[in-house]
Amino acid sequence: MKMFTRCCSFLACALALAVGTFAPAAHAQQPIKIGMGISQTGGLGGGGKSALVALRMWADDVNAKGGLLGRNVELVVYDDQSNPATTPGIYTKLIDVDKVDLLIGPYASVPTAPIMPLIKQRDLLLMSNFTFKLNRNLKHDKVFNNSPWAHEEDLAGGVLQIGREAGAKTIAILAADQEFAQNLANGAKNVANRMGLKTVYEQNYPPSTVDFSAMIRAIRAARPDIVYVCSYPNDSVAILRAVKEIGIGDSVKVFGGGMVGLQFTPVIAGLGSLANGVVNFTSYAPGNTMDFPGIRDFLDRYSKKAAEENVDPLGYYLPPYSYAIGQMIAQAVTATKSLNHKVLAEYLHKNEMQTIVGPISFDELGERAKPAVPLVQFQSLVDKDVDQFRKPGRLVIVHPPQYKTGEAIVPFEKARK
């Protein structure tokens, strides 16, 4: 009997050893799938392409070091065509058909907004990518936004403050009739009210608008001191072309604010001197004030990849923050040794994340606990020269004080000379 028990124990140990040895090996063959829909075409395609290059760089870096939890990372990606109507279908497929382990949001608020109810309903973790206050109503505890802003004031406050310091008393607001732009415009109105600025022109335009001549004429006739524009990439280009053709008037001290698109190198390089004088939000600009650990190395490697893949050659705006999403996922998964969304969300809420865009901590809605949005003024730009953006004095950070690399030139027409 004793012999029989020993034999059984030996067999049990051998079996346990075999399972212990072979199960992880089999497990290692299953990659961790991270799914996303991200614009590769359409108005947001320029940003989406560069963001995807950065995320692939992160996946390659992680896999080169042995992956996460001993498993390789695999990105499952679909093009949402910058069309919000496509994203619910894409994310349903990612969850139900591709059965991804983790989700990264599409680039920007408009394509992300339609998937928010789905994420809340399924109680999933979403690392959202440059959105704006999408979680304010849902209050889902598993959404985390990588952008450097959290409130309207973070984006609108600086521009209006620069205008106010230059003696501005009136403001004109032009905004696209879409999620991000409307939130931004409302923020600008609130800040303007608090500063005592009088709104002399306020206009929303439908997303299909391609010619802005009429609106620019109306703004010029209203003679505002500040023109706050909340637009999307195609609109931003068309608006600045209309400003050149029609003129905006000599009353304007500050022009810009929330123009999406001017952060992308192909767009701003295409505009060249047309963008001079515009003060606009961004997320990163070269200079000692934003020299976070690892950012230079990332941008050097990114620019080589970008040249190969023919995307945004400098990648100042989205790529570092997209790479940071990957870094945050890696830190949370490694620390918790888990892919459970609840566990990861708790970790992300409680800990400070170390990234190439500096340390990131989140508030209860998953927005930045310490937001700081750099505002740049385009100065001395010439046409058709990409390398000029690497030189000092072109993307001048004029706000906030901790990032400042130069002074804003006002009025607007003076900065355009």
Add this chain to the structure above:
Amino acid sequence: MFSWELLLEAVIFGLLVGCFYAAVSVGLSVSLGLLDVPQVAHPAFLVVGSYGAYLLGLHGWDPLVAGVALAPLFFVAGILVYRFYYETFEKRGADTGVRGLAFFFGIAFIVEVLLILAFGVDQRSVDAPYIGASVALGDVRIPVRLLVAFGTALILTGGLALYLSKTFTGRAIKAVAQDEVALRLMGANPVRIKQWAFGIATATASIAGAMLIVVSPVDPNLDRVYIGRTFCVVVLAGLGSMGGTLVAGLVLGVTESIVLTMFGASWAPAVAFGLLLVVLGVRPQGLFGR
């Protein structure tokens, strides 16, 4: 906020844009007004014309020259489309209107999808010396691209009106609209005349499409915006009237410009359909229709 100066500017811009609207509608005026063919795919052909100008522009062609150079290709394409439409629908008689409408809607969607597959959904634009420049008229600065489109539109609309009234084939096209049997008795083949006319209508889409990409960037879905505008112009004009098309284009252009400038951009997309509803309710035969 109202000012006479702003209103004057809005009217000037409306006249320039209105002439352009007339030019993008003349093809539809011929096919719908004179030939009674419900060519709802006309705006889709316009967008194809824009992409043609864009492709040749990549090789250094001026967009308007490219539009003129591509017109013969569009002419042939128009003849083929009409022949198919005639053999499949018109020849068989009954329910031509509804079936024809479905046929041309189908063509419009196919064209849209093909453009998306070929070029993606990104906006495309062209470079030319007159794009981005402006001329000052007192305090008013007018974009040169609109002046160029205005001039080209006048030539295109005027040329087509002259062709239809002064040449034998032109008069035959007008005759086919009035009495097909009488035309047949005169020894002319109405089907060949209609085929020729449809070819001309499609060829105008090449030049008008080139103007479209000069005026603003284009994307494959832009035809949907122009369906309302072109139908409004043609119905407002009175079906088949070339002079009326020009006047109706100007009415739409000025109304849209005033609404955009004085009342807001959100109302602008409703202007064309609003005018269309008013015309259908008050004067269904249009301004110049009999």
